[in-house]
Amino acid sequence: MKKTISGLLALILVLSLCAGCGHADKVPDQTDAPGQADDQTDANIYTELLGVDPNETALETDGNKIPMELYLYWLTYACSNLEYQIGMFSSAYGMYGELLDENGKVKWDESLEGTPLSQMAREQAESSALSYAILENVAAEHGVALTDEDKTKLEEEFTAYVEQIGGEEAFAQSLREMGISKESFDRVSATTYLYQHLAELAQDPASDLYEAPADDDAYVDHILLMTKDAETNEPLSEEEAAAKKARAEELLAQLQASDDLETLFTQLADENGEDPGREAQKGYLINADTSFVQEFKDAAFALKPGELSGIVESDYGYHILLRKDLTEDQLVAVANTNLSNYLDGKMEAAMDSVIRHEKLDEINVGEFFTAYREAVEAMHPADEAADGADGSGAGNDQPAA
Secondary structure (H helix, E strand, O other), rough: OOOOHHHOOOOOOOHHHHHHHOHHOOOOOOOOOOOOOOOOOOHHHHHHOOOOOOEEEEEEEOOOOEEEEHHHHHHHHHHHHHHHHHHHHHHHHHOHHHHHHOOOOEOOOEEEEEHEEEEEEEHHHHHHHHHHHHHHHHHHHHHOOOHHHHHHHHHHHHHHHHHHHHHHHHHHHHHHHHHOOOHHHHHHHHHHHHHHHHHHHHHOOOOOOOOOOOOOOOEEEEEEOOEOOOOOOEEHHHHHHHHHHHHHHHHHOOOHHOOOOOHHHHHHHHHOOOOOHHOOOOOOEEEOOOOOHHHHHHHHHOOOEEEOOEEEOOOOEEEEEEEEEOHHHHHHHHHHHHHHHHHHHHHHHOOOOOOOOHHHHOOHHHHHHHHHHHHHOOOOOHHHHHHHOOOOOOEEEEEEE
């Protein structure tokens, strides 16, 4: 269950940590920002459960060290997320129920598609932890660091967040449940701004992170006349299909005779097109990986911006395509995709050289996560009693992300 950096960057530390602890409902909404709150002074929950030093290096990539507390945080998150997802599929679709015990908890020794659930959790935790470290490494390679403005924004966001959750003590309590220090909280929070600056470089032609749009980064509008019934998906009769093709030929002739092709194309597509997904953007931004029918993609990539296709037949019906120049927003989207692919490549390359602490393999995932959940629940005895009274209970925990 590989998770790429591009996907992980959508996670915010506080948001995702809500999922890792036994009381997701106790950690409010999600703004990740560092500030000046005092570090936790209580014994680290992971020290109590595993006897580990929270500051000991768990993983290292290209000299960048990930402390044990951050790895174990991501492990609790991965366990909670897997349990929630499996429980959701079991209750909603009747799937994977055999992976849960009578209390709705994951049987960590069971396997899904040949992979033990405990191993899935380990892999997700490692991928999550490493993604942030690799982002930091790439930022350093390209001279990217937090600016004074970034630091000010982070301070302001943190102040608002602490106030939102109920003050300094509530924040300190959330850190205790997460098992992380304020330093680790700040570190992950800062990656949001590092990524923003890398994204800006990826859009700058003068930067070595910039990659020009490829020939298969195409913005394409089309007129579709369907040869299937929109409701039943059954093929139209031969006569109906022939009428659609004749109409497509008429529209193509009008377009070929126009001296204002794009304006007329938009008008005819609005009036005649039968693709409901087209309306929002008056076309599609596609590349070689886009899940469109091959006939459509082949025709699109054969065009240059401003060029009109002939009639293209696919399983959906008859298309007429117009390739357009990429808009500013689409250029940004292409740059972001290129950056994500670059970071994912760095991630893949780093996996072969990661230094892993031997203690990571000694952790029994099921026993650890059960003990972790019980320890967090013990921090809220009154809440547990209330949960029992209303029938909710800890078995209903679910990620906030």
